[in-house]
Amino acid sequence: MDPNVRPETMQRITTPELAQAFIDEQITSLRRQIGDGKVLLALSGGVDSSVVAALLIKAIGAQLYCVHVNHGLLRKGEPEQVIKVFRDELNAKLIYVDAVDRFLNKLAGVSDPEQKRKIIGSEFIRVFEEETRKLEGIRFLAQGTIYPDILESNAAVKAHHNVGGLPDDLQFELVEPVKLLYKDEVRMVGKTLGLPDSMVYRQPFPGPGLGVRCTGAITRDRLEAVRESDAILREEFSKAGLEGKVWQYFTIVPDYLSTGIKDGHRTYEWPVIIRAVNSVDATAATIEEIPYSLLTRITNRILDEVCGVNRVLYDLSPKPVATIEWE
Amino acid sequence: MDPNVRPETMQRITTPELAQAFIDEQITSLRRQIGDGKVLLALSGGVDSSVVAALLIKAIGAQLYCVHVNHGLLRKGEPEQVIKVFRDELNAKLIYVDAVDRFLNKLAGVSDPEQKRKIIGSEFIRVFEEETRKLEGIRFLAQGTIYPDILESNAAVKAHHNVGGLPDDLQFELVEPVKLLYKDEVRMVGKTLGLPDSMVYRQPFPGPGLGVRCTGAITRDRLEAVRESDAILREEFSKAGLEGKVWQYFTIVPDYLSTGIKDGHRTYEWPVIIRAVNSVDATAATIEEIPYSLLTRITNRILDEVCGVNRVLYDLSPKPVATIEWE
Numbered sequence: 001m002d003p004n005v006r007p008e009t010m011q012r013i014t015t016p017e018l019a020q021a022f023i024d025e026q027i028t029s030l031r032r033q034i035g036d037g038k039v040l041l042a043l044s045g046g047v048d049s050s051v052v053a054a055l056l057i058k059a060i061g062a063q064l065y066c067v068h069v070n071h072g073l074l075r076k077g078e079p080e081q082v083i084k085v086f087r088d089e090l091n092a093k094l095i096y097v098d099a100v101d102r103f104l105n106k107l108a109g110v111s112d113p114e115q116k117r118k119i120i121g122s123e124f125i126r127v128f129e130e131e132t133r134k135l136e137g138i139r140f141l142a143q144g145t146i147y148p149d150i151l152e153s154n155a156a157v158k159a160h161h162n163v164g165g166l167p168d169d170l171q172f173e174l175v176e177p178v179k180l181l182y183k184d185e186v187r188m189v190g191k192t193l194g195l196p197d198s199m200v201y202r203q204p205f206p207g208p209g210l211g212v213r214c215t216g217a218i219t220r221d222r223l224e225a226v227r228e229s230d231a232i233l234r235e236e237f238s239k240a241g242l243e244g245k246v247w248q249y250f251t252i253v254p255d256y257l258s259t260g261i262k263d264g265h266r267t268y269e270w271p272v273i274i275r276a277v278n279s280v281d282a283t284a285a286t287i288e289e290i291p292y293s294l295l296t297r298i299t300n301r302i303l304d305e306v307c308g309v310n311r312v313l314y315d316l317s318p319k320p321v322a323t324i325e326w327e
Numbered sequence: 328m329d330p331n332v333r334p335e336t337m338q339r340i341t342t343p344e345l346a347q348a349f350i351d352e353q354i355t356s357l358r359r360q361i362g363d364g365k366v367l368l369a370l371s372g373g374v375d376s377s378v379v380a381a382l383l384i385k386a387i388g389a390q391l392y393c394v395h396v397n398h399g400l401l402r403k404g405e406p407e408q409v410i411k412v413f414r415d416e417l418n419a420k421l422i423y424v425d426a427v428d429r430f431l432n433k434l435a436g437v438s439d440p441e442q443k444r445k446i447i448g449s450e451f452i453r454v455f456e457e458e459t460r461k462l463e464g465i466r467f468l469a470q471g472t473i474y475p476d477i478l479e480s481n482a483a484v485k486a487h488h489n490v491g492g493l494p495d496d497l498q499f500e501l502v503e504p505v506k507l508l509y510k511d512e513v514r515m516v517g518k519t520l521g522l523p524d525s526m527v528y529r530q531p532f533p534g535p536g537l538g539v540r541c542t543g544a545i546t547r548d549r550l551e552a553v554r555e556s557d558a559i560l561r562e563e564f565s566k567a568g569l570e571g572k573v574w575q576y577f578t579i580v581p582d583y584l585s586t587g588i589k590d591g592h593r594t595y596e597w598p599v600i601i602r603a604v605n606s607v608d609a610t611a612a613t614i615e616e617i618p619y620s621l622l623t624r625i626t627n628r629i630l631d632e633v634c635g636v637n638r639v640l641y642d643l644s645p646k647p648v649a650t651i652e653w654e
Contacts, residue, residue: 258653260644260648315638316639318626321638323586
């Protein structure tokens with residue numbers, strides 16, 4: 001039987017009871033696979049890697065080493081949340097790597113989207129490799145692979161999004177406890193494991209993070225405008241009860257200026273673009289019809305609170321003809 | 328008595344009767360001023376110059392020479408409407424100057440907004456001067472100056488928007504029949520003169536035309552995207568009954584690209600930005616809350632019908648902090 005094919009008999013995990021059964025089963029099989037070995041995990045803070053971390057903490061506790069790389073392209077409050085949940089509350093061995101300067105220096109002046117993605121991807125592997133070499137006796141590498149990743153890899157649509165590309169002398173045995181689960185099942189398992197809702201129901205977030213939403217060549221001040229406006233959008237969506245209802249929402253700050261007026265003086269600043277879409281599987285998307293009262297509140301807050309911004313726009317484009325992200 | 332100060336006793340023209348009285352009075356005084364002289368008028372197609380043209384046609388008929396310069400930055404259908412109304416219906420002597428190539432060649436590669444404005448303004452004067460020199464025995468220059476122009480010139484806020492800067496050897500006596508009227512009065516007079524609503528209630532349109540809405544360096548293909556998307560917006564607003572209700576609405580196409588997807592292939596095209604604002608005097612503006620059903624229809628038409636476009640956005644920004652135009 002192919003271990004990468006979900007058996008037809010496998011029941012969809014739709015209740016806390018089914019999730020608990022899955023957790024118990026995985027704890028047994030993880031302990032059997034790992035024994036007293038050491039396991040390494042790249043913990044992004046996304047739902048998949050967070051659920052794998054929480055499962056492994058239950059199964060093997062201190063044998064797990066989590067590495068959280070802050071590449072400067074995370075959303076506001078995310079590195080802090082990873083530290084709070086995993087180091088402070090779950091007592092995980094968490095190695096926090098502040099690689100912000102390193103990534104942003106590498107990305108300085110690079111405007112081509114593909115080039116940006118490559119730099120972020122390869123630099124991530126390099127940082128992770130360096131941290132790995134500092135540790136001794138690691139035999140296992142845990143990954144938050146989920147079933148759609150496997151289906152996509154099989155279809156050769158895109159490269160597997162988890163950690164690949166490590167050098168030959170760093171060969172690990174893979175630990176992938178949620179690789180046969182769909183996203184909704186991973187969420188149910190995460191909730192049953194006691195992870196906070198903000199982690200379990202986190203929106204999909206691109207691998208290159210805010211880097212592709214700070215379109216063109218990334219600068220620190222504009223990246224800050226992306227992060228701050230995104231935080232305002234998320235806060236207002238949450239207050240309005242839209243969190244978990246709208247599939248994906250975020251802001252983009254393109255490297256484009258237009259005129260404005262502040263205190264009688266002409267300004268020349270960036271626009272913030274709001275994107276909020278609904279989708280089943282990301283191949284097609286429609287926009288959320290955000291009420292104008294909420295749009296106005298978000299607009300006013302962004303214009304008040306975010307430096308370097310004089311306009312706010314709402315992206316009305318469906319996918320296709322547009323894509324969800326801008327680059 | 329200063330001829331540029333509106334007498335306090337002058338009644339506001341709010342009815343067709345008052346407009347007709349004003350028209351009769353002006354016809355008499357225009358005939359007295361002009362005698363059998365020849366009058367030149369730069370006819371843009373905007374409400375002010377159109378009303379002056381219609382008044383003069385009534386007063387002095389064939390002694391009026393209208394020059395309409397098509398600088399390539401007019402809205403879809405505007406040059407055609409000027410020809411239809413003034414040449415075909417009112418039998419005016421209309422000199423139509425196709426200066427499209429001339430303007431666009433001068434503007435090629437120029438991205439600075441102030442520079443663009445200067446080129447459009449000075450080239451306009453040059454074209455007008457050339458046409459003027461072809462005519463013989465012109466003594467008068469008619470202008471669509473209105474009272475707010477005079478008030479603004481007095482306050483030295485901005486340069487007078489009508490034809491100025493002609494060389495010294497081209498000195499004319501000015502004919503400014505609507506210079507003491509407010510905009511609403513000019514409209515009432517225009518309606519009473521029988522001008523079509525689409526001309527009388529035309530939205531305010533910047534001197535440099537679509538040139539400042541094709542932001543950055545103007546290219547012919549992107550200018551076409553501005554013109555076509557603007558025409559779709561106006562058509563849909565008209566169908567939805569918003570014409571004459573929303574103060575100003577138009578589209579902007581910035582020289583900025585983002586990714587999209589068409590027939591399974593990646594595209595890299597422009598966004599169209601919709602601007603629709605309400606204002607009393609243009610010093611402050613709020614956005615029109617366009618219903619989503621209408622926004623969706625406009626978005627789909629633009630994505631379907633306009634070449635080189637893969638996104639549509641709605642500008643949510645009030646003035647201040649933004650301005651109404653983008654450059």
